Amino acid sequence: MLPILVGESIKELDQEFILSKGILSLDLMEQAANAFTNWFYGVFEDKEVQIYIFCGPGNNGGDGLAIARLLSENGYSINVFYLKNEKDCSNDFQANFERLPKNISATNFEKWDKKIEDGGIIIDAIFGVGLSRVLEGPISDLICELNSSLATRIAIDLPSGLPSDSVTTGQVFHSDHTVTFQFPKLSLLFPEHIQFTGDLHIIDIGIEDGFLQDFSKKAFYIRKQDISSRHRFFHRFSHKGDFGRVLFIGGAPGKLGALFLSSYAALRTGSGLVSCAPEFEDSIGIQVPYNEIMLYQVKSNTDLAEMDAIGIGSGWGNTIDPDYFLSIMIRFNKPMVIDADAINLLASNPFLLQKVPKNSILTPHVKEFERLVGKVANHAERIEKAISFAIKYEVILILKGAHTLIALPDGRQLFNSSGNQYMATAGSGDVLTGMITSFLGQGYTPENAAICGVFHHGLAGELASESKRRGMVASDIIEKIPTTFVELKIS
Ligand SMILES: NC(=O)C1=CN([C@@H]2O[C@H](COP(=O)(O)OP(=O)(O)OC[C@H]3O[C@@H](n4cnc5c(N)ncnc54)[C@H](O)[C@@H]3O)[C@@H](O)[C@H]2O)[C@@H](O)CC1
Ligand SMILES: Nc1ncnc2c1ncn2[C@@H]1O[C@H](COP(=O)(O)OP(=O)(O)O)[C@@H](O)[C@H]1O
Numbered sequence: 001m002l003p004i005l006v007g008e009s010i011k012e013l014d015q016e017f018i019l020s021k022g023i024l025s026l027d028l029m030e031q032a033a034n035a036f037t038n039w040f041y042g043v044f045e046d047k048e049v050q051i052y053i054f055c056g057p058g059n060n061g062g063d064g065l066a067i068a069r070l071l072s073e074n075g076y077s078i079n080v081f082y083l084k085n086e087k088d089c090s091n092d093f094q095a096n097f098e099r100l101p102k103n104i105s106a107t108n109f110e111k112w113d114k115k116i117e118d119g120g121i122i123i124d125a126i127f128g129v130g131l132s133r134v135l136e137g138p139i140s141d142l143i144c145e146l147n148s149s150l151a152t153r154i155a156i157d158l159p160s161g162l163p164s165d166s167v168t169t170g171q172v173f174h175s176d177h178t179v180t181f182q183f184p185k186l187s188l189l190f191p192e193h194i195q196f197t198g199d200l201h202i203i204d205i206g207i208e209d210g211f212l213q214d215f216s217k218k219a220f221y222i223r224k225q226d227i228s229s230r231h232r233f234f235h236r237f238s239h240k241g242d243f244g245r246v247l248f249i250g251g252a253p254g255k256l257g258a259l260f261l262s263s264y265a266a267l268r269t270g271s272g273l274v275s276c277a278p279e280f281e282d283s284i285g286i287q288v289p290y291n292e293i294m295l296y297q298v299k300s301n302t303d304l305a306e307m308d309a310i311g312i313g314s315g316w317g318n319t320i321d322p323d324y325f326l327s328i329m330i331r332f333n334k335p336m337v338i339d340a341d342a343i344n345l346l347a348s349n350p351f352l353l354q355k356v357p358k359n360s361i362l363t364p365h366v367k368e369f370e371r372l373v374g375k376v377a378n379h380a381e382r383i384e385k386a387i388s389f390a391i392k393y394e395v396i397l398i399l400k401g402a403h404t405l406i407a408l409p410d411g412r413q414l415f416n417s418s419g420n421q422y423m424a425t426a427g428s429g430d431v432l433t434g435m436i437t438s439f440l441g442q443g444y445t446p447e448n449a450a451i452c453g454v455f456h457h458g459l460a461g462e463l464a465s466e467s468k469r470r471g472m473v474a475s476d477i478i479e480k481i482p483t484t485f486v487e488l489k490i491s
């Protein structure tokens, strides 16, 4: 998995890498500039448009100058604006300033005539990870001016003004694209920063993943290549018992759909036997819309231990007796998947939290999470609370949303890369519950069930939205689950 570095470790990484390879920091800057321009050529082919590159005094500005040179050599029309008089600048800024071709006009930003041609592109190379305080004065005014322009806006490494791992109250560049080097900076994953970040592109500047591992043991980004090694593989003689017997408990009157979505998602994820127990006084006559799913009744003497996994909470309603939930947890006594109304029940009966089987997987969305831990001021605080919750209760806490966070009981934090906005549709969380429960029932460790469930769910959403876009519904995600196995070459 791709490590996410925070704080000082980002600077240390660059320095250690340069030392270990015996290269100059200027060489690494050139690699970064080349990686950026390669991305740029793929997206912006028109060489007629005017490109305005604003360069700060540090190495982010140095990147901007190197990029200006490379783009100009490739025939693009470049205008450079720098922020300070040259002598206050970093060495690599200075070196790249001297290497600027003569045909590029470089002007102090104070002399900028504030003209941006129609269809122009602004590249923000003002500040990157070296930002040390909230922006103010002329720089803040400049960014405000750039933000009001109709040009396409691209940030190098980080939108200027945004700290790499926290929130800010100050002025921040609003990007349509953020092209960040090597790994996503934590703050680019916060929902409240979407207007600053735009589309996120992580580009490789030549620092190997293995090298990054030494600089972060806590936060990681889950990508496609991390998934297949976490899967279990089945053989020619595998029988349906090997694929697991799973049970879903939920579905109060009026909310049966949620229970069926979870159950059917489990079948499509590969479960051998799927049962569902609706929360009805008499569920015998209920029509299950899928032939493959069995109806089940949870009675006081039912032996729940015969199940390999249980997913509980989808459409369960808000009238459940906490002691009933407790008895289920005690009787099952293995990690289970806890979602929706079951999470609300934990929140309103905190004594139950102590009884949740260790390594269970809780899948709250932001509102449900706040019911568990109280109000939070921002996503940074939400992440902190998710981490402490997972450690305290020895559970896996999946905080759903864009870049879903998987907080593990040992304190590690995994952020998901798959999925898109079209998944914000009713029932999509129930599908996730079904998928994670299915993997758990197939004998995956809770950690691998959580990782595979979250990644495949996002990928299924991406695949379904290719043709459905905002018209996509949760059942469309289910129909694409099998294709995710094909895409990832999982048998
Ligand atoms: N070898 C390296 O270290 C590499 C660094 N790279 C680039 O370098 C960037 C980091 O460079 P730096 O560490 O020089 O930092 P930055 O260029 O992000 O900013 C540091 C400069 O901005 C000033 N500054 C910070 N906050 C300010 C504020 N609020 N108001 C006014 N001035 C402020 C500082 O005094 C310093 O001069 C990365 O984001 C990346 O773009 C890339 O070239 C890859 C290689
Ligand atoms: N913008 C987004 N990007 C990626 N995934 C998203 C986005 N919005 C929602 N999702 C995913 O969709 C699911 C929604 O779950 P949830 O809020 O519980 O919905 P519901 O209660 O309707 O089932 C979660 O897995 C979440 O991560």
Ligand SMILES: [K+]
Pocket (backbone or CB within 6 Å): 060, 124, 125, 126, 127, 128, 155, 156, 157, 158, 159, 160
């Ligand atoms: K920047």
